[in-house]
Amino acid sequence: MKPFGFLAYPGVEELDLVGPWEMATMWRDYADGPDCVVVAAQPGAVPCAKGLSLVAQHGFDDAPALSALLIPGGFAAFDVMKDAATLDYVRRVSEQADHMLSVCSGAFILAAAGLLEGKRATTHWKAIVPLREAGIDVVEERFVRDGSVWTSAGVSAGIDLILHFIAETQGAEAADIVQHNAEYYPVTPPYGDLHKGEGKPAYMQRL
Amino acid sequence: MKPFGFLAYPGVEELDLVGPWEMATMWRDYADGPDCVVVAAQPGAVPCAKGLSLVAQHGFDDAPALSALLIPGGFAAFDVMKDAATLDYVRRVSEQADHMLSVCSGAFILAAAGLLEGKRATTHWKAIVPLREAGIDVVEERFVRDGSVWTSAGVSAGIDLILHFIAETQGAEAADIVQHNAEYYPVTPPYGDLHKGEGKPAYMQRL
Numbered sequence: 001m002k003p004f005g006f007l008a009y010p011g012v013e014e015l016d017l018v019g020p021w022e023m024a025t026m027w028r029d030y031a032d033g034p035d036c037v038v039v040a041a042q043p044g045a046v047p048c049a050k051g052l053s054l055v056a057q058h059g060f061d062d063a064p065a066l067s068a069l070l071i072p073g074g075f076a077a078f079d080v081m082k083d084a085a086t087l088d089y090v091r092r093v094s095e096q097a098d099h100m101l102s103v104c105s106g107a108f109i110l111a112a113a114g115l116l117e118g119k120r121a122t123t124h125w126k127a128i129v130p131l132r133e134a135g136i137d138v139v140e141e142r143f144v145r146d147g148s149v150w151t152s153a154g155v156s157a158g159i160d161l162i163l164h165f166i167a168e169t170q171g172a173e174a175a176d177i178v179q180h181n182a183e184y185y186p187v188t189p190p191y192g193d194l195h196k197g198e199g200k201p202a203y204m205q206r207l
Numbered sequence: 208m209k210p211f212g213f214l215a216y217p218g219v220e221e222l223d224l225v226g227p228w229e230m231a232t233m234w235r236d237y238a239d240g241p242d243c244v245v246v247a248a249q250p251g252a253v254p255c256a257k258g259l260s261l262v263a264q265h266g267f268d269d270a271p272a273l274s275a276l277l278i279p280g281g282f283a284a285f286d287v288m289k290d291a292a293t294l295d296y297v298r299r300v301s302e303q304a305d306h307m308l309s310v311c312s313g314a315f316i317l318a319a320a321g322l323l324e325g326k327r328a329t330t331h332w333k334a335i336v337p338l339r340e341a342g343i344d345v346v347e348e349r350f351v352r353d354g355s356v357w358t359s360a361g362v363s364a365g366i367d368l369i370l371h372f373i374a375e376t377q378g379a380e381a382a383d384i385v386q387h388n389a390e391y392y393p394v395t396p397p398y399g400d401l402h403k404g405e406g407k408p409a410y411m412q413r414l
Contacts (some may be wrong), residue, residue: 015229015389018259022222022362025257036258045252045262050232051243052225053262055252104390124390142394154390155229156366163395176399182222183311183331183361185402185414186393187349188370192383195392207392 002067003035004028005093007106008046008056009086011076016103017054019159020070026181027166031174039063041085049074060089068165069093072158073104073124081112090115101150101165103158110149111136119146124154125201140201153201159184209274210242211235212300214313215253215263216293218283223310224261226366227277233388234373238381246270248292256281267296275372276300279365280311280331288319297322308357308372310365317356318343326353331361332408347408360408366391 004024006017017038027033040046040056047053058064071090080086090113094100102110107123110116111134120137122128122144132138143152143161145168152161163184167175179185195204211231213224224245234240247253247263254260265271278297287293297320301307309317314330317323318341327344329335329351339345350359350368352375359368370391374382386392402411 013229014225014232018221018225021259022220022257025221029257038259050229050236051264052228052245055260055262057258142392154388156389156391156393159363160393160395163398167398172398176397176401179395179398180401181361182363184363184393184395185349185397185411186363186367186391186395187410188367188386188391188393190383190392191370191374191379191386194383194387203394204392 001034002065003037004033005063005066005069006036006038007069007071007090008038008040008054009076009080010047011049011074012046012072013049013074013104013155014052015155016072016074016106016158019156020103020162023159023162023166023178023182026178027174030181031170031177033166033170033174034067037064049076060085066093066097068097068099068101070101070103070162071106071109073102073106073154075105077105077108081108087113099148099150099165101161103152103161104154107131107151110151115149119149120144121146121149121151122153123151125204126154128201141203208241209272210244211240212270212273212276213243213245214276214278214297215245215247215261216283216287217254218256218281218286219253219279220256220281220311220362221259222362223279223281223313223365226363227310227369230366230369230373230385230389233385234381237388238377238384240373240377240381241274244271256283267292273300273304275304275306275308277308277310277365277369278313278316280309280313280361282312284312284315288315294320306355306357306372308368310359310368311361314338314358317358322356326356327351328353328356328358329360330358332411333361335408348410
């Protein structure tokens with residue numbers, strides 16, 4: 001199987017990328033998942049939103065063909081969505097890959113590349129209104145699949161998204177193995193009522 | 208407040224470190240939490256377990272005084288627990304910091320430094336038996352605090368641990384703000400029955 005790719009760019013939100021990365025590499029190691037690669041405009045260190053720095057293994061020019069590309073978010077996504085080289089790369093990948101995924105405001109990069117036209121999608125709760133204003137059919141769920149396009153809510157929601165992706169594309173048994181090795185059995189209820197505020201997405205209102 | 212530190216070492220498991228890092232830096236940015244720093248034996252790139260590389264801002268010699276140190280896990284922790292320089296650094300931090308935390312097999316580094324003596328602690332489900340055999344009072348919960356020592360189960364459990372840490376040390380309101388910004392409202396139930404197997408920790412059996 002062709003590798004599963006993760007897009008990195010300066011200002012990418014750390015957990016948006018690393019949450020799904022951890023799950024995907026456990027899929028690779030324990031359940032016959034694909035190899036995983038980080039791709040950025042150029043190979044090398046990429047400074048993240050909160051002060052970490054990640055190293056991209058490939059640049060746009062030397063990246064291998066991918067089975068899927070996951071686009072993480074961060075405030076910087078609102079700049080990256082205007083970057084012609086990134087949009088060109090994302091479009092090129094979409095023409096040969098089986099699946100395109102986004103986490104958080106990564107959905108705006110997919111939208112700017114024209115890949116959310118006619119698709120249901122979601123994003124961070126803070127960005128639902130602007131994504132709707134961009135003409136996208138935004139659903140208020142933690143993640144949603146519409147054909148070959150998979151999008152999730154903010155930051156940590158990428159973990160739930162990729163487990164769903166593994167379950168749908170390979171089967172629940174593989175997702176169970178990954179979840180078990182990553183010990184992803186969260187026990188944290190909401191610490192307060194912020195998720196119940198006006199305009200918050202429907203899935204939060206149901207918590 | 209003195210910074211919150213994250214220990215990095217070659218082979219550290221990506222999400223063990225980055226999950227709590229994301230939450231702690233949101234605490235810093237949105238709820239008056241401390242600054243956050245990554246410390247390794249030397250500053251610079253640190254290769255992780257699954258192929259990512261993170262950049263440590265400080266080495267043991269130039270690291271600032273810390274309010275807390277979080278020690279992530281990974282299979283490499285079983286080597287690092289024998290490394291004199293790391294144990295010396297961890298002990299030095301424990302003498303001046305208010306709190307010591309571990310995720311996953313990071314508990315074995317705390318134990319090797321003598322910091323789990325007489326403490327209740329936990330670790331990845333795969334490592335409960337060896338941690339017990341090392342003489343530690345292992346509890347089968349997703350995370351546990353015993354005084355100034357906070358430990359969690361495997362990989363993703365560090366996210367639940369640090370939200371608990373924020374709630375206990377600053378208040379539930381701060382934890383709510385962090386959780387809300389990171390959109391940490393998981394919806395993923397177990398995909399199968401692996402968590403119910405014989406010898407699995409009590410908190411998993413209750414799921």
